[in-house]
Amino acid sequence: MASPLPVSPPAVHVALSEGRSYAVHFEPLATAPMHLREAGLSGPLALVVTDETVGPLHLGALADALRADGWTVEATAVPAGEGSKSLDQLSALHDWALGLGIDRQTPLLALGGGVVGDLAGFAAATLLRGIPLVHLPTTTISQVDSAIGGKTGINHATGKNLVGAFHQPRLVLADPATLDTLDERAFRSGLAEAVKHALISDPALADRLDREWDTLVARQPDVLAPLLRDAAAVKARVIEADEREAGERAFLNFGHTFGHALEKEAGYGTLTHGEAVALGMRAALHLSESLRLGQVAEALGPFAEADRLVARLDPPAPTLAIDALMAATEADKKRTAAGVRYVVLDAVGRPRLAADVDDALLRAAWRYALSA
Amino acid sequence: MASPLPVSPPAVHVALSEGRSYAVHFEPLATAPMHLREAGLSGPLALVVTDETVGPLHLGALADALRADGWTVEATAVPAGEGSKSLDQLSALHDWALGLGIDRQTPLLALGGGVVGDLAGFAAATLLRGIPLVHLPTTTISQVDSAIGGKTGINHATGKNLVGAFHQPRLVLADPATLDTLDERAFRSGLAEAVKHALISDPALADRLDREWDTLVARQPDVLAPLLRDAAAVKARVIEADEREAGERAFLNFGHTFGHALEKEAGYGTLTHGEAVALGMRAALHLSESLRLGQVAEALGPFAEADRLVARLDPPAPTLAIDALMAATEADKKRTAAGVRYVVLDAVGRPRLAADVDDALLRAAWRYALSA
Missing domain, CATH: 1.20.1090.10 (Dehydroquinate synthase-like - alpha domain)
Incomplete structure (x- = not known):
């Protein structure tokens, strides 16, 4: 396990119209209460959606930090894996959340990788026509890519992600320490989106990725966090220019x-x-x-x-x-x-x-x- | 049956940010092809969702007009009534639309009252993360209220409209002649939202409604259309000021x-x-x-x-x-x-x-x- 980061890199800001701007922080999960406050979110109720792999690893610490700050935490875990991006799981999340007496200010926190982010994000998009969404991405790919930009959705028999909505998060908090628990294949292949961001928009970042590759894949925190942060910043700039994929956002493909x-x-x-x-x-x-x-x-x-x-x-x-x-x-x-x-x-x-x-x-x- | 309107009242414009503005026309359904073009929508495929009451009355003429203009029309009818605002019907519309090979430019036309508008609107909001939505409201209440403002959704066991999304239409075309087929109770009680709009925002409109009430409920077109249009304009002004119901939009309640x-x-x-x-x-x-x-x-x-x-x-x-x-x-x-x-x-x-x-x-x- 890596030791805590001595200094976190500066947040990435995603500047959108109509008060929908948000920050992407690369900091420990324990800072969640502070960042929720900064984002104007208030409780007491907070919903947490995670999966059966990530929950046992990271939910306890998150919930403790939130409760210590006065939040009432309700959490649920879906099965890990792509199969959870289904209408059945979405409907189950609707039932769960509406049974807890949420209102339009109740934040929903998605703790996990892309599957949890997409599914829980779509639930947040469709509960009471949209409740505040907070992404707490725990995989390489979600930290540099899928947690940023507001795409949410589930799969359909005719293809992946064919049912969904755009729903921007109010806050993204990516804790690089959570990547320590990924297996090698998930960690490394997840860097594909970071490499992609560099290739479409940032030659200097491509050079840095190449030069620092060995320390990066050794998950050395002082190298890892700033590189992930800069890859996330590319995504943020593209989203700002083209939120709904009418033009430039297509380059992310x-x-x-x-x-x-x-x-x-x-x-x-x-x-x-x-x-x-x-x-x-x-x-x-x-x-x-x-x-x-x-x-x-x-x-x-x-x-x-x-x-x-x-x-x-x-x-x-x-x-x-x-x-x-x-x-x-x-x-x-x-x-x-x-x-x-x-x-x-x-x-x-x-x-x-x-x-x-x-x-x-x-x-x-x-x-x-x-x-x- | 009333004869066609000699002159239609001017369109109501809903001015929103980011190219999402749209017009609300009080004109015959046969003008749909022209207005689709003006709104920048193109085919060849157009989806039409209606219900089993409205379909037999108005779908034929609409589909004929669209086909004559080069559109390929695919239509489906849900059962009439509030029961269709369900996850099952939503899922059936997803299956139907995705089976037709839609893309992100394919418009979905909602022909009917509030139930069809809410359900089909939510389907449009969630297909491919949002496809163009056109409201063709055929009831008093939907023409002055529910077709304007982007609220879509379905019901949940715990309450009405608890699952849904904001998805603004690209165009609203309200044909006052379709109101001729409403029964007296639906027509008259649907005017409640027009009265509400007058009371919260337009004392002069309240006076006109009072003064012209008898000709209004006799559905005399030259009185009906301008009053509906002005009631719709109140809704448009409120939506412009507060699209997401953070403030002023609450007055609509x-x-x-x-x-x-x-x-x-x-x-x-x-x-x-x-x-x-x-x-x-x-x-x-x-x-x-x-x-x-x-x-x-x-x-x-x-x-x-x-x-x-x-x-x-x-x-x-x-x-x-x-x-x-x-x-x-x-x-x-x-x-x-x-x-x-x-x-x-x-x-x-x-x-x-x-x-x-x-x-x-x-x-x-x-x-x-x-x-x-």
């Missing part, structure tokens, strides 16, 4: 159109989301080079360094049919009437959308990613 | 804290919402006078004229126990930690919130409303 197809074809749960995104970024980098050349690229060219950074995420190489992957991307939710759009780079930090991409270039990108 | 208790105690479906609100406004006017005097009022004083206007709505006088009604208001969703707040008037057009209201004044208000 770098690697994701490929990645979603990989997750689906490998069978959900076979690859982690981070692993699929890592492989997807390798395909997207190859496609970027092909589009730069105007023909199928033989090598990564100016994107070779970025690709080496992605390779540090160490994704597995699944054996999948390219025909099936090509078909799966056609079903991606981000498609418009204009067809599937791929996020590619003109250079590190300079993303753009490519539509009407030639199948030959896509197939070459898939071949590269699956054999790299 | 004039008569509703009493009204919700009446609906619940009479048994949902016994009173129409408009009838309950009408009785609730009579109680609220009595309370307003008691608070003005600082003691239980013997008569309505300066609110007598307003009360005569409310009485024109002709609500029934249910036999209910005041103790039960007092208890039911305690459970109202709008309560805060500070207790139940009642909207009262200092004068017609000058509402305010009253908290910590003495039980004796409340009981007198109930007695007045139930015996008036």
Whole structure:
């Protein structure tokens, strides 16, 4: 276990209109009462939704800190894993919360990774037409990505995240010490979104990730926290510019159109989301080079360094049919009437959308990613 | 049947931030294709959700007009009535819409009264984290009130409208001719919200409603449409000032804290919402006078004229126990930690919130409303 951070990095501020701005703190969970007050949230009742893995690890300390500050804490744990992003679990959370006599000021705290954040966030979005939401992300991927930006939702028989809402949190408190309890695969693959943020928007951060990779994956707190914080800041800047994914926010899907197809074809749960995104970024980098050349690229060219950074995420190489992957991307939710759009780079930090991409270039990108 | 309106009243504009402004038109349903284009909505696919009463009356003409303009129309009808505001119906709409291959630009048109608007609106709010919503309200109450402002939702075992979201429409098209098919009770009691809008914000509109009442309830189009339009405009101004019900929007609850208790105690479906609100406004006017005097009022004083206007709505006088009604208001969703707040008037057009209201004044208000 790492010792507590001597100094926390400065908070990331997400500036939105109409009083909906919020802060993302990289500090210990024990600071929750202070930050709830700063965010204007008051009790006495606070709801905590967690899962059966995270609850035993972190709920006790959180609840103790809240109770010591005068909060009445009611907590519930859903089963860990993607299966909890269901209408049944959502309905169970509605029943639970409404049975506790909440009002529109009652905050709901989501303690866990992406599944808990998405599910509990959607419950907060839909209880009394929206109650205050606080994200307490406990995974790499949720700390730098999913806890920021207001996407909430559940899965549907026809695809992931197809039912949901935008509901911005009032506060995000990411405790880097909670990452100590992640297994190696979850920790490392979760860094995929941090790498993605660097590649689409911050070449200096990409250099730092590359340079400090070994201490980062050793989870050394004084290296880990500032890097996570800066990766989260990229997400915050994109959200500020395009809250509802009408434009720039689409760049956050770098690697994701490929990645979603990989997750689906490998069978959900076979690859982690981070692993699929890592492989997807390798395909997207190859496609970027092909589009730069105007023909199928033989090598990564100016994107070779970025690709080496992605390779540090160490994704597995699944054996999948390219025909099936090509078909799966056609079903991606981000498609418009204009067809599937791929996020590619003109250079590190300079993303753009490519539509009407030639199948030959896509197939070459898939071949590269699956054999790299 | 009334003949088509010679001239439609000017549209009401709802000015919101971030490109979310929209227009409320009082024009024939056949103008839908033109207004969809003006609102920037494009197809080819359009979803229409209606109910089994309204569908047979108005869906054919709407679908014909849309198809003639190049739209592909997919329609579904839910059972008429409050029972359709359920998680099961919501889930069925999700399945239906996602099975049709919608994307984030596909508009969902809600053709019907408050139930269809609330249910279909919530489906639109939660499909792909929000698809464009168009309200085509066909009842008095939805044309002047519920189609405007973005409240959507379903009922829960613990109360009405406890699960939902704010999702503003992109367009509201209210065809006054559709009101011709309402029965007398639904038409007249639905005017309660128009009377409410006048009383909280527009004394001149209150005078016009009083003066033109007979031609209004005869559904004479040249009188009906401009009055509905001006009542809708009051709602629009309140929404602009306070979209999320943090302040001024609470004034729209004039008569509703009493009204919700009446609906619940009479048994949902016994009173129409408009009838309950009408009785609730009579109680609220009595309370307003008691608070003005600082003691239980013997008569309505300066609110007598307003009360005569409310009485024109002709609500029934249910036999209910005041103790039960007092208890039911305690459970109202709008309560805060500070207790139940009642909207009262200092004068017609000058509402305010009253908290910590003495039980004796409340009981007198109930007695007045139930015996008036």
